[in-house]
Structure formats: C-alpha cells, structure tokens
Amino acid sequence: MTSTPAIAAPGIIERLARARGDLRMGVPVMLTGGEAAAVAVPVETLSSARLAELRRLGHPELALTVRRAETLKIRVYDGDLARLALPADAGLDWLSSMADPADDLRLPMKGPFHEIRGGVPALHRAAITLAKSARLLPAVVVVPVEQGAALARAADLTVIDIDEAAAELGRASPLAEVVSARLPMAASRAGRVHIFRPEDGGEEHYAIEIGQPDRKAPVLARLHSACFTGDVLGSLKCDCGPQLRAALAQMGAEGAGVLLYLNQEGRGIGLANKMRAYSLQDQGFDTVEANHRLGFEDDERDFRLGAGILKTMGFAAVRLLTNNPRKITMMEGQGIRVAERVPLRVGETPENRGYLATKAAKSGHLL
Ligand SMILES: Nc1nc2c(ncn2[C@@H]2O[C@H](COP(=O)(O)OP(=O)(O)OP(=O)(O)O)[C@@H](O)[C@H]2O)c(=O)[nH]1
Numbered sequence: 331m332t333s334t335p336a337i338a339a340p341g342i343i344e345r346l347a348r349a350r351g352d353l354r355m356g357v358p359v360m361l362t363g364g365e366a367a368a369v370a371v372p373v374e375t376l377s378s379a380r381l382a383e384l385r386r387l388g389h390p391e392l393a394l395t396v397r398r399a400e401t402l403k404i405r406v407y408d409g410d411l412a413r414l415a416l417p418a419d420a421g422l423d424w425l426s427s428m429a430d431p432a433d434d435l436r437l438p439m440k441g442p443f444h445e446i447r448g449g450v451p452a453l454h455r456a457a458i459t460l461a462k463s464a465r466l467l468p469a470v471v472v473v474p475v476e477q478g479a480a481l482a483r484a485a486d487l488t489v490i491d492i493d494e495a496a497a498e499l500g501r502a503s504p505l506a507e508v509v510s511a512r513l514p515m516a517a518s519r520a521g522r523v524h525i526f527r528p529e530d531g532g533e534e535h536y537a538i539e540i541g542q543p544d545r546k547a548p549v550l551a552r553l554h555s556a557c558f559t560g561d562v563l564g565s566l567k568c569d570c571g572p573q574l575r576a577a578l579a580q581m582g583a584e585g586a587g588v589l590l591y592l593n594q595e596g597r598g599i600g601l602a603n604k605m606r607a608y609s610l611q612d613q614g615f616d617t618v619e620a621n622h623r624l625g626f627e628d629d630e631r632d633f634r635l636g637a638g639i640l641k642t643m644g645f646a647a648v649r650l651l652t653n654n655p656r657k658i659t660m661m662e663g664q665g666i667r668v669a670e671r672v673p674l675r676v677g678e679t680p681e682n683r684g685y686l687a688t689k690a691a692k693s694g695h696l697l
C-alpha cells in the first residue's frame with residue numbers, strides 16, 4: 331500500500347531551481363524526455379573527477395550553440411545546436427577551449443570534429459537552455475544513459491523532464507512584490523523602492539517609483555538593465571551609468587516616473603560572461619561579435635518581466651525612455667501601450683563611441 335508522503339516532492343519549478351544550483355556547482359543533472367535520458371554537466375563547472383565518471387557512464391557528447399559552432403567551424407545539423415562526440419583523449423583543457431573563446435586567436439585549431447547527426451537533440455537543447463539560465467557558458471557535456479530514473483535515484487540527482495520543463499522555461503516567471511520602502515534620493519526626495527521576487531527562484535528585480543504617478547495616464551518609464559561596470563564603477567565603455575542617472579533626474583524634474591532596475595546584467599548573460607566579452611573586445615571584436623563567439627545571441631534579455639512589473643504596479647501605458655526599438659515592440663506585445671518614445675542620449679565618451687555605433691548599426695538602436 332502506498333501512503334501519501336507527509337511532505338510533497340518538489341514540483342518542476344522547484345526542481346528547475348535546484349538544477350540551476352546543481353549545474354553551477356558542477357553536480358550532474360538527469361534530463362529525461364520520452365524514452366530518452368541523459369546526464370548533463372556544463373563544461374565551465376566540470377571537474378576532472380566528474381569527467382572520469384561521465385566517461386565510465388557511456389559516450390560523452392558536447393552540446394554547443396550554433397553561435398559557438400560558427401566560430402569553431404563545426405557543422406551544424408540541428409538548427410540552433412551542434413553536437414560532437416568527445417574525442418577519447420579530450421580532457422578538461424580541450425573542453426574548456428571549446429567552451430571559452432579566450433584563447434581562440436592563439437589556438438585556432440581544435441578539430442578534427444566528429445559531429446553527431448540523427449537521433450533526438452532535445453535533451454542537448456534543454457541542457458544548453460539550463461546552462462544559460464544558470465549564467466554559465468552555453469557548452470554542456472551530455473551523456474545518454476539507459477535506466478535514467480534508477481541512476482538518478484541511486485546518485486540522488488535532480489531529474490528534469492524536459493517536456494514538463496518546456497512550458498515553464500518558455501514563460502516569464504510571475505513576480506510578486508516582497509516589500510517597498512521610501513527612499514529619498516538626489517534625483518527626488520519622493521522616491522520609493524519596490525522589490526519583486528520571481529516564483530522560479532531567480533534574480534529579484536526592483537522598481538524605483540518617483541512621486542505618485544497617475545495610474546490612468548502614461549507614466550514616464552525606463553527599463554534599465556543592470557550594468558555593474560557602468561552603474562557602479564562609472565565605466566566609460568558603455569552609456570548605462572549616465573542613462574540611469576539621466577532617467578532618474580528627468581523623473582525627479584517632472585515629479586513622477588518609474589524606473590525598473592532589471593537584474594539582467596550584460597544583456598542577460600551575467601557579469602562573468604560580460605567580462606569574458608570585454609576580454610574579447612580587447613582582442614578587436616565588437617559587442618555583438620563577442621557575444622556570438624561566447625555562444626550567446628546578441629541580446630539574451632527577457633523584457634516580458636518589465637511589462638509584468640508595470641502591470642502589477644497598475645500601469646497600462648508608458649512614455650518610454652529608450653533608444654532601443656525592441657523594448658517598444660516588446661512592451662506593446664505584452665499589453666503595455668507606449669504612448670511616446672522619449673530619447674535618452676547621454677554619456678557619449680571616446681571609449682564608448684564604437685559601442686554606440688555598433689548598437690545603432692547591428693541592434694537597430696535609434697540615434
Ligand atoms: N554582453 C554585453 N552586454 C553589455 C555590453 N555593454 C553593455 N552591456 C549590457 O547591456 C545592457 C544595457 O543595454 P543597452 O543595449 O546599452 O541599452 P538598452 O537598454 O538595450 O537600450 P536603451 O534603452 O536605448 O538604453 C546592460 O545589461 C549592460 O550590462 C557588452 O559589451 N556586452
């Protein structure tokens with residue numbers, strides 16, 4: 331007779347949060363889908379002891395994004411994804427040079443490659459998605475296994491059914507307000523900071539409300555993406571810090587506004603990966619090329635959550651401070667009316683002139 335356990339087992343949202351933690355620690359995660367199962371560990375956190383285990387388990391494969399594959403001249407058969415058989419003598423050094431482009435120019439030859447075609451790449455694709463959401467380089471060692479469920483039980487691995495996870499990963503996690511408090515600021519004495527926490531255990535995001543904006547009229551709004559280097563350190567490589575301060579100053583001057591501080595550092599790739607991109611930029615690549623060489627898209631941000639916060643706060647229409655037309659499209663697509671685009675051009679320096687020109691040329695930013 332089976333009895334109902336006193337404590338319910340974690341659901342898919344909770345297991346996904348665990349899986350992200352596991353992957354950041356280099357602990358294998360069991361991915362299952364239909365009859366298939368595979369153990370996955372990101373290259374970035376893989377240890378040599380784990381690699382030896384994975385080799386004993388079966389035939390390890392390396393999953394990479396098409397962006398990284400293009401740089402490495404790997405043939406791609408699965409659209410957005412490349413799969414390679416791990417060479418018998420490949421160790422952590424080889425794996426790390428496949429995942430991390432830091433030494434691409436010094437060591438361009440990493441092949442010959444044994445590309446895998448046929449079979450179902452769905453588990454590999456899920457492994458890449460999970461690595462990205464754990465803010466790790468998108469390169470994962472995947473070992474197909476039989477008897478995945480039994481193996482996971484024996485080794486106490488987090489199990490992710492990718493069909494169950496797909497719906498969860500495809501939507502923006504709902505955010506709930508945790509707390510808000512008054513904060514007098516240089517830009518306005520009438521400031522209030524609201525903290526929003528997502529249901530999926532991910533990063534918290536903040537809304538800085540200035541004054542008491544009328545919920546029935548379009549509010550002066552800014553969707554700011556976290557930039558530690560620009561916002562805090564005063565980096566001259568981008569325009570984020572001056573944009574942040576100019577937006578708050580304008581809201582202060584008008585007496586009302588809302589600035590969303592979204593913790594999507596480095597356009598959603600995380601600070602460590604942004605610093606990797608900066609190293610590549612010192613080798614001569616522009617901001618978009620650097621992201622691609624790392625295996626990322628130009629922009630990995632999810633702006634749906636900005637719209638979600640605005641709705642939760644009771645705003646339906648905005649006067650949006652931005653030069654980025656994608657933000658306008660996303661807001662409109664998520665049901666927030668953009669009554670006006672308010673340009674925000676500040677903070678041009680000799681150091682960021684190239685960065686701003688690339689944004690205009692490749693990312694469609696308005697001048
Ligand atoms: N990956 C990467 N991210 C960067 C780089 N420079 C700045 N960022 C990040 O880009 C984000 C800011 O985005 P921007 O594209 O400058 O501006 P935007 O917010 O899209 O558009 P605006 O509303 O017009 O400012 C922040 O998260 C920064 O950390 C870079 O070279 N590489």
Ligand SMILES: [Zn+2]
Pocket residue numbers: 557559560561568569570571
């Ligand atoms: Zn910046």
